[in-house]
Amino acid sequence: MKLGRLNHIGVATPSIPESVAYYREVMGATSITEPFDLPEQGVKVCFVDTPGENGTNGTQIELIEPLGPDSTLTGFLAKNPAGGQHHLCYEVPDIAEARAWFEGLGKRILGPTRIGAHGTPIFFLHPKDMMGQLTEIMESPRGGH
Amino acid sequence: MKLGRLNHIGVATPSIPESVAYYREVMGATSITEPFDLPEQGVKVCFVDTPGENGTNGTQIELIEPLGPDSTLTGFLAKNPAGGQHHLCYEVPDIAEARAWFEGLGKRILGPTRIGAHGTPIFFLHPKDMMGQLTEIMESPRGGH
Numbered sequence: 001m002k003l004g005r006l007n008h009i010g011v012a013t014p015s016i017p018e019s020v021a022y023y024r025e026v027m028g029a030t031s032i033t034e035p036f037d038l039p040e041q042g043v044k045v046c047f048v049d050t051p052g053e054n055g056t057n058g059t060q061i062e063l064i065e066p067l068g069p070d071s072t073l074t075g076f077l078a079k080n081p082a083g084g085q086h087h088l089c090y091e092v093p094d095i096a097e098a099r100a101w102f103e104g105l106g107k108r109i110l111g112p113t114r115i116g117a118h119g120t121p122i123f124f125l126h127p128k129d130m131m132g133q134l135t136e137i138m139e140s141p142r143g144g145h
Numbered sequence: 146m147k148l149g150r151l152n153h154i155g156v157a158t159p160s161i162p163e164s165v166a167y168y169r170e171v172m173g174a175t176s177i178t179e180p181f182d183l184p185e186q187g188v189k190v191c192f193v194d195t196p197g198e199n200g201t202n203g204t205q206i207e208l209i210e211p212l213g214p215d216s217t218l219t220g221f222l223a224k225n226p227a228g229g230q231h232h233l234c235y236e237v238p239d240i241a242e243a244r245a246w247f248e249g250l251g252k253r254i255l256g257p258t259r260i261g262a263h264g265t266p267i268f269f270l271h272p273k274d275m276m277g278q279l280t281e282i283m284e285s286p287r288g289g290h
Contacts, residue, residue: 002175082273
């Protein structure tokens with residue numbers, strides 16, 4: 001496998017509206033998507049765009065808020081009430097090939113491949129097998145980020 | 146202030162050689178800098194390059210390992226022995242202007258402005274004032290990353 005683009009950094013938050021205000025008013029973000037629910041992951045999501053080099057799209061910040069009390073994020077926020085960095089997401093050209101690659105290395109994959117926040121297939125890898133980093137692998141969107 | 150480029154994600158590790166092997170062999174990184182000491186921050190550092198859009202440079206992964214037992218990283222690694230995401234670093238065009246901006250907002254700045262791993266001035270902001278994210282602000286390097 002070849003290292004792909006760092007699509008986004010997942011940042012957990014107790015409140016997307018509060019985080020959106022923070023990114024706009026403190027950090028000066030100008031492009032933030034509307035929040036939407038991702039019931040399969042148990043989260044509400046929105047993206048903060050950051051600028052890349054030479055006018056390209058940079059790595060996004062994915063704000064994630066628990067969708068109900070059974071969210072996988074509930075435990076994270078209990079430990080980090082203000083929120084914080086939650087996962088890293090790298091793009092790959094072919095999700096099935098990437099899944100086979102990590103399986104071949106004996107890495108624990110958390111659940112089946114499913115559709116992620118960008119509408120392309122994704123899976124997560126166990127942080128204990130990834131040097132402490134909860135890692136999402138996503139298939140690159142066609143013609144956009 | 147306007148949101149700048151996400152220059153790097155700081156990832157703490159108990160061992161840079163182990164992390165470098167992980168990024169090469171598991172994640173498929175091909176461009177990793179030589180490690181060097183940054184005694185002012187009490188860390189050893191190296192950068193993993195990730196690809197950006199259209200052949201540009203993407204956000205880097207900054208691997209940071211404690212430089213001696215008094216490093217600020219020692220506490221982080223005691224809580225996260227395998228390592229993990231430590232901070233986010235955004236670029237600004239003018240470090241003094243950015244410092245005045247955050248001071249004006251009443252955000253706690255951790256120590257004086259100093260020279261960071263890319264050879265330009267940097268400072269850190271307290272995670273409790275930044276929605277749980279330890280945030281580094283760095284002046285953009287001239288003609289490179």
